[in-house]
Amino acid sequence: MSSYSEQRQQSSTKIITVIKCMTCDYTVEREMKDGDFVLKVEGKCPKDNGTLYIAGIYAETTQPQSQKK
Numbered sequence: 686m687s688s689y690s691e692q693r694q695q696s697s698t699k700i701i702t703v704i705k706c707m708t709c710d711y712t713v714e715r716e717m718k719d720g721d722f723v724l725k726v727e728g729k730c731p732k733d734n735g736t737l738y739i740a741g742i743y744a745e746t747t748q749p750q751s752q753k754k
């Protein structure tokens with residue numbers, strides 16, 4: 686059907702959610718879940734109990750078995 690799917694390397698795109706604390710520099714990244722959106726409150730910071738929020742969402746392409754030079 687689609688003739689442009691020639692790149693059959695098992696590269697997969699992950700959507701990464703970046704979570705930050707409002708009151709300190711704590712940052713964590715994890716795979717995006719359903720319902721994630723920027724500025725959504727995501728719980729409490731383990732460092733200072735501040736509010737964690739989603740600071741950004743981006744796509745990350747991973748290519749197993751290939752090394753960049």
Ligand SMILES: [Zn+2]
Pocket residue numbers: 706707708709710711730731732733734735
């Ligand atoms: Zn914090």
